[in-house]
Amino acid sequence: MTATKEVAYEIVMTSDIFDPDNPELGKMPGGGVSGGTRLVALDEDIERLFGGRIRRYFTINGIAVEYMVLAGGDEHKTIDAVLEVSSRLNRIGTHRVSTPPIGIGGGVLQDVVGMAASLYRRGIPYVRVPTTLLGQIDGAVGAKTGVNFEGARNRLGTFAPPPRTLIDRSLIATLPERQLRSGLGEVLKMALIKDARLFELLEQHGPHLVADRLQDSGALPGSPQPGLEVIRRAISGMAEELQKNLWETDLQRIVDFGHTFSPLVEMRALPELQHGEAVAMGCVYSAVLAANRGLLDTGQRDRIIDVTRRLGLACSHPGFADADLMKQALADTVQHRNGHQHLTLPTAVGETVFVDDITGTELEIASSYMADLLAWTTNADPATEAASAPPAGGLR
Ligand SMILES: NC(=O)c1ccc[n+]([C@@H]2O[C@H](COP(=O)([O-])OP(=O)(O)OC[C@H]3O[C@@H](n4cnc5c(N)ncnc54)[C@H](O)[C@@H]3O)[C@@H](O)[C@H]2O)c1
Ligand SMILES: [Zn+2]
Incomplete structure (x- = not known):
């Protein structure tokens, strides 16, 4: 029946x-x-x-x-x-x-x-x-x-x-500021997969959005309200994606972007990492994989790293620098996606492709980049960390 x-x-x-x-x-x-x-x-x-x-x-x-x-x-x-x-x-x-x-x-x-x-x-x-x-x-x-x-x-x-x-x-x-930033990690994901305007809002107003908790305090009626626009765009983008695949019968989901490698790191690091923090790192890792494959311009990769930092989110974590853990995370995800990688990679801000053939060597190279990113972040002056991308020459 x-x-x-x-x-x-x-x-x-x-x-x-x-x-x-x-x-x-x-x-x-x-x-x-x-x-x-x-x-x-x-x-x-x-x-x-x-x-x-x-x-x-x-x-x-x-x-x-x-x-x-x-x-x-x-x-x-x-x-x-x-x-x-x-x-x-x-x-x-x-x-x-x-x-x-x-x-x-x-x-x-x-x-x-x-x-x-x-x-x-x-x-x-x-x-x-x-x-x-x-x-x-x-x-x-x-x-x-x-x-x-x-x-x-x-x-x-x-x-x-x-x-x-x-x-x-x-x-x-x-919300504590850290919680708010963690939520913005998930907003960043949404921006990267389908909404270049949302990404621009984060790029232009990131630190203000965090400090103001997206409340648009002081905004006059009729004036721009970036906080409201960010929330509306994030919700409607999500609703649009879910509506066509609510029961996840299609296991190729762009909303899983940033959620392939992060779950294992997040669980291993509990309670050190919050969900959106791990997702933001997962987005960066995917951007690195995409750039290494030549799918994403390295300038765009650095822009993504820069905006992540402007939101006060860390780009890397020892878990992402651990290639063996990344291989295990991918293997777990493949089980969850019924034998396929269905890995969403960015080709530009707001655009993605699915790939199914990421190799262990690619994970090793990306993890090594994440290790460099981690070292750079650790050594960076926190005051300037949010303002600039890593020195391109120093990273693979
Ligand atoms: N079911 C889904 O589709 C779905 C989607 C996304 C995330 N999640 C799950 O959501 C969880 C993460 O959610 P979260 O980040 O909201 O975590 P959370 O529910 O643990 O809340 C984070 C912290 O904020 C506190 N808090 C809640 N509201 C507050 C407020 N208004 N002011 C001050 N403090 C407040 C909570 O006590 C908690 O300490 C993860 O487990 C994730 O898997 C589920
Ligand atoms: Zn999530």
Whole structure:
């Protein structure tokens, strides 16, 4: 037999989400009223920063909820956390449809709560409110949930898009600068694979975007708002790519750019590296591979390295300088992509090709470049590091 299920889910941009007069947070997906108590899962930092306002919101609006607080950070993205959420759903008597839980937090909380919701009673609707830049421009757009398992990133997980996602840009104003930069790593990926204008925005406004947390503070109505444009372009670029391949039946995905070599480094380095930091390095590594193959102009490679630095992101890490680790990472990815490399390489800013024949020798040469980049970064004056590309002559 065959059966088809169409999915539709909404991503709503809103502001002042915890203002009791803003109905968005309390709305049921698809309308209607709640049939009982809903679980509100809060990231621990969200609890600390907004816990009082969130409680006030639900109290004033007369919505019956119970709260639970979960730790952020990838080391907490575990099956135990999923079971803990499932247990709370059970204890408060969550219904099949009419009491959808709400997850307010970063990508880790969304992955955990989403996975619990997708398993509970074989799947219940939920609402996600991402509170990190990474969560807003990436996880929030897609359909995937998951947890790390036995040292592998997202080894257990499900496809379960929630019917409703709410995005309030002002929530990321409280992010630590490092977190914000990490999110920009994923924005950089999006720019490199398909959006030259987005790359130019990062190139022109990088340090300002970081310092201002993409809030466009001080911008007058009608004046350019690079923060808003960056978020909008990143979300719509992601949505466009995912819409045509939501279930990943096509394993050639340009959105996996920067995610071939980085997962293993990220997992090995936990909790030293944040996701977007590792992705940015993965983008640089791919640019290096592409330049070494003659697919990408070396000037463009250096431009990519320069913009990465302007965002305050490191370009290299000992993991990327370790050719054996890179070979293992590629082998892991080939398994994940069903026997193919399907490696996205940049040919220009905003343009890519897929290759399937990267050799061990190419990885060794690229890793050696990453080692030089690392040495250069380590020796560079941090004050000037963000402003210039590495000396071309000193690098292979
Ligand atoms: N399912 C998907 O499609 C998808 C896509 C992208 C990323 N992810 C996953 O997301 C995770 C990374 O997400 P992340 O970077 O948001 O990590 P995270 O959820 O751990 O959040 C990072 C840190 O920021 C804190 N925080 C959250 N919101 C805050 C706020 N508004 N102000 C201050 N601090 C805040 C958290 O407590 C945490 O310490 C990875 O596990 C990655 O695999 C999933
Ligand atoms: Zn990612």
